[in-house]
Amino acid sequence: MSATWATIxxxxxxxxxxxxAGPVALRxxxxxxxxxxxxxxxxxxxxxxxxVTQTLAGANQTLEVDEKLLGVAAAGIATMxxxxxxxxxxxxxxxxxxxxxx
Amino acid sequence: xxxGANRLFHWCPQRSAITLVYLFTIRPFxxxxxxxxxxxxxxxxxxxxSIAVASEDSLGAGLRAGLPIGLPMVxxxxxxxxxxxxxxxxxxxxxxxxxxxxxxxxxxATLGVLGxxxxxxAAVLAGGLxxxxxxxxxxxxxxxxxxxxxxxxxxxxxxVDASVVLARTNAGYGGRRLVGSTVPQWLGWQVxxxxxxxxxxxxxxxxxxxxxxxxxxxxxxxxxxxxxGRALLEVAVGAAVLAGALIPVAPAGVPVVFxxxxxxxxxxxx
Numbered sequence: 001m002s003a004t005w006a007t008i009x010x011x012x013x014x015x016x017x018x019x020x021a022g023p024v025a026l027r028x029x030x031x032x033x034x035x036x037x038x039x040x041x042x043x044x045x046x047x048x049x050x051x052v053t054q055t056l057a058g059a060n061q062t063l064e065v066d067e068k069l070l071g072v073a074a075a076g077i078a079t080m081x082x083x084x085x086x087x088x089x090x091x092x093x094x095x096x097x098x099x100x101x102x
Numbered sequence: 103x104x105x106g107a108n109r110l111f112h113w114c115p116q117r118s119a120i121t122l123v124y125l126f127t128i129r130p131f132x133x134x135x136x137x138x139x140x141x142x143x144x145x146x147x148x149x150x151x152s153i154a155v156a157s158e159d160s161l162g163a164g165l166r167a168g169l170p171i172g173l174p175m176v177x178x179x180x181x182x183x184x185x186x187x188x189x190x191x192x193x194x195x196x197x198x199x200x201x202x203x204x205x206x207x208x209x210x211a212t213l214g215v216l217g218x219x220x221x222x223x224a225a226v227l228a229g230g231l232x233x234x235x236x237x238x239x240x241x242x243x244x245x246x247x248x249x250x251x252x253x254x255x256x257x258x259x260x261x262v263d264a265s266v267v268l269a270r271t272n273a274g275y276g277g278r279r280l281v282g283s284t285v286p287q288w289l290g291w292q293v294x295x296x297x298x299x300x301x302x303x304x305x306x307x308x309x310x311x312x313x314x315x316x317x318x319x320x321x322x323x324x325x326x327x328x329x330x331g332r333a334l335l336e337v338a339v340g341a342a343v344l345a346g347a348l349i350p351v352a353p354a355g356v357p358v359v360f361x362x363x364x365x366x367x368x369x370x371x372x
Contacts, residue, residue: 005195018240021237025244037369068312093316097311097312
């Protein structure tokens with residue numbers, strides 16, 4: 001049990017530092033010109049990387065293609081058709097659940 | 103180099119192998135994808151609510167931007183609470199963890215390592231690696247946070263995955279918008295964790311309800327709004343390929359960080 005609490009304590013400190021590190025180091029400086037393009041691309045790269053890893057990563061470093069992919073695709077199609085985000089997300093869950101039932 | 107109206111990067115092939123790979127494999131693929139996308143009727147992509155376009159730096163605007171993800175966060179929080187209980191955790195520990203760490207993917211990674219019998223350092227490292235993406239987000243968002251070290255440290259605790267998109271303003275990033283957009287997510291996460299730990303007996307398998315598809319779908323929706331023009335499409339494809347290729351060979355959290363670092367490095371212009 002103390003392993004659990006030690007882990008929680010250490011992870012929370014670590015996560016705090018991770019979150020604060022960028023802003024504290026940057027100190028409201030303007031992004032230098034040479035970094036302007038990469039930083040502009042950063043949100044796209046980050047979101048896309050998260051998309052791929054969360055859709056396709058199974059446990060223990062395996063690539064796992066499962067019903068989540070269908071749900072994600074359904075959410076994408078719904079968004080392109082103008083469905084509000086909250087409903088697209090619920091649709092994703094529903095499609096995934098339905099696919100798992102089959 | 104081909105001229106182009108949307109050119110964000112000036113590629114220098116001599117710079118790195120990554121750039122070479124990018125030019126010869128990813129660029130042709132993204133050419134094909136973007137020519138398909140050009141055939142989609144104008145206005146289909148990113149219609150309706152454009153969260154990224156209305157970009158006022160206020161708590162209210164942030165709240166409105168983050169609100170749609172509040173309910174999905176509750177569901178994912180429930181998933182975390184149930185999973186924690188399934189690993190033998192009590193009721194208090196998951197709730198405290200969600201309050202102190204507030205990072206879903208990292209919390210789950212840590213659960214997994216401890217549950218498989220890993221040591222405390224291994225579990226903390228796993229969670230830290232997965233949460234390392236917040237450092238990358240912080241590098242972008244940091245320019246919008248003002249004040250002393252303490253104030254910036256505290257404000258930056260509201261950084262979550264979507265913040266790189268939701269906290270954007272016309273002038274970069276806004277601290278008020280950042281906090282506003284995170285409030286619904288924070289609330290949802292805490293409520294969900296509480297509900298999850300108490301309903302653990304009833305909701306044995308959240309995956310049956312497709313809850314694990316919520317966040318990937320959320321990122322896809324965000325991405326569809328983000329990608330405007332050829333350059334960003336290339337970035338997205340590049341990040342996808344790099345991250346995907348690294349999944350089998352690197353621990354959780356590393357593929358995303360590496361993909362971002364590689365993309366940024368490849369686009370770095372001297």
